[in-house]
Amino acid sequence: ARCAGAEAEEMRSLDPARAAEAAKAGGIVLEPPSGTRDFYPGEMRQQRWLFDKFRSVAASYGFEEYDAPVLEYEELYKRKAGEEITEQMYNFKDKEGASVTLRPEMTPSLARMVLQLMRAETGAIAATLPLKWFAIPQCWRFETTQRGRKREHYQWNMDIVGVASVVAEVEVLSAVVAFFESVGITSDDVGLKVNSRKVLGAVLTEAGVPDESFAETCVIIDKLDKIGAEAVEKELVDKVGLSAEVGHRIVQATGAASLEEFASLAGVGESEEVAELRRLFELAADYGIGDWLQFDASVVRGLAYYTGVVFEGFDKAGVLRAICGGGRYDKLLSLYGSKKEVPCVGFGFGDCVIIELLKEKKVLPELPAAVEYVVAAYNQDMMGKAMRVARLLRQAGKCVDVFPDAARKVKKAFKYADRVGAGRIAFVAPDEWESGLVRIKDLRGFDKDTPDELKQQDVPLGELANVDRFFPGSRLGAGGGAAAQAPTQ
Template identity: 70%
Template sequence: MAEAKNGKKKEDKKAIKSAEKVASKGPAIHLDPPAGTRDFFPADMRMQNYIYGKWKETARLYGFQMYDAPVLEHEELYKRKAGEEITEQMYNFEDKEGYKVTLRPEMTPSLARMVLSLMRAETGEMAALLPLKWFSIPQCWRFETCQRGRKREHYQWNMDIVGISTIHAEVELLSAICTFFQSVGITSQDVGIKVNSRKVLGAVLRNSGVPDQKFTETCVVIDKLDKIGAEEVVKLLVAEPINLEKAVAERIVHATSAKTLDEFANLAGVGESDEVKELRLLFKLAEDEGVVLFSGALKVKDAFYARHQRWA
């Protein structure tokens, strides 16, 4: 064993000397990848392939089919539908033919484009049997400040159900996530799944006088609660372009910081509305999983889903 380790050290030293020798013959070679990216050595790839294998195994167990799309997309696809924060972080440029393109910052717009391509223009009918149950493991890019646990490239596991409007689609997705956790030895002692509702938050914002056209900007600001704190979020809500009254902004922030659905409903003044009842049903159906938690805020990535509920 000791001989094997010594042999490996010698090989590593030879590789380093070889790289230094090549670098000395010409312009300096950057041995580190570009900022915010990473190399995957064989040991890293083994772990990645193991996780990806579990994702694929779980998705197929629930009847999902794998799909993919180009990592290079039309810039307009994101500027029209995504939140402002995403469009500001795009790796976008003009190609040699003059087209404005971008490395995809997320997968949902590509999914929407593909689903629309299956729709017959003359009738609006789908040229595929619904529901569609698709999954993907895309590499996504965002030009943002690099920090611990947050790079400029990332891989994510997406599972989407198109053509079911009931809460049962969400329950199936939650069940699939729990099945994956169990397959890799993770239990409710280790993790919790935060669940929020666009409908509930939408009702809160409408009751607070926030117009529908400002829903996305408001969600983007609320999403910053954990990063900048309640006081700074209130300042952003009362400033341009949202312009809420301070008392209203404070009530929204207070409500979205709630830890339970009951607390949220009381603070937000939505009581037992249809939106809250639907979310209660979700928790009831998912209670056997034991890892589902309530979250009053709606993440930035959900802004796109807010505009495409008819597909859910």
């Protein structure tokens, strides 16, 4: 069923002819716009589970959550002119004539917010550094859709502002690893490719490439997997103005199998930039995440604002595109007007591709609905009493659904409780009510051969706040929620 957690993941692109036909017939198009998604309850439960994992990891690393408007001024992104992302914006003029866009990414919004904390005269930040912030924003890009890539997606961002050393990089890399481990993904499934734009910058300086061409060169090299080495070499010659020999040497160096080989091929030896990257790998090993990391000189990331270490999560089976990515961006705040450069490190982690990976590895949980109790009235005269019982259970912190029909036919109520995944069912009937009692049956907390006197109890109305103590040994414990086991009757 569409609303069970195994719904079809790939949204169907709408055929314009079908849209026109529907409009002509006076109907509406039922599919969402291409590249966007509906979230039925089963999918929504999985998304909430995923976001809870994001939040739990971020909190365990001392990060605080923030947010910003999904609608931003277009200029915020056009400051990084020439990037592919500026061509993919959902941008328009609002009714006041302002050029605005749905945010394609979160980092510029973060930069804008940090700038608001700065004192205009000195550039000092009116907050205790480092800032450790995270967010799970919805982002919009008009790009080609494919498995794991939509035009709208949610993206977990973690950023550290104010730490210049690679300790910050190792900390956010460790957070990524902690997330993977929390959802059952291992270093056999996923790896993190690490490189440094500083190292590449040293190579380009050695090759005579001017500083102003650095960002454009990185964006071109980032296309290696998409367009191949020959096309990248051609763009380096045509767009950056490198000689064919230098372009070939740069592309050849990006294929190095290790940091040492890259430094040797590129002629940068034991430079400061190489030493910094080596330090990162040493710290990662001490941290216990060294087996997740590997050097890859071809990873430069497509955003122009990265200035140092960059990294990218990848599926070792090669089935899916990049899972996450990030790096150091020490010059972004000054690009937006800061009087001083502020060191920053962060990553973005999209929801679409990780859901695909979890499905691929069969570790995405099928999450039951959250109903803990169904309350059923014996007849219509008892419906008001049933609602009172539901209210008392809710006041006790339980998630309660009221069976909408009278339950003279008990099987109907049981079927309903099973369908909504309830852990227990409460029957409100005249005889028990006269004695101030409610009959409650535990449907999922015991084995089938458990005696009925343990599974079914008459609970006093005044004790509904402590209902769990009437079911000692139940697997439902203090929650009373649905379990994976089928109900027993």
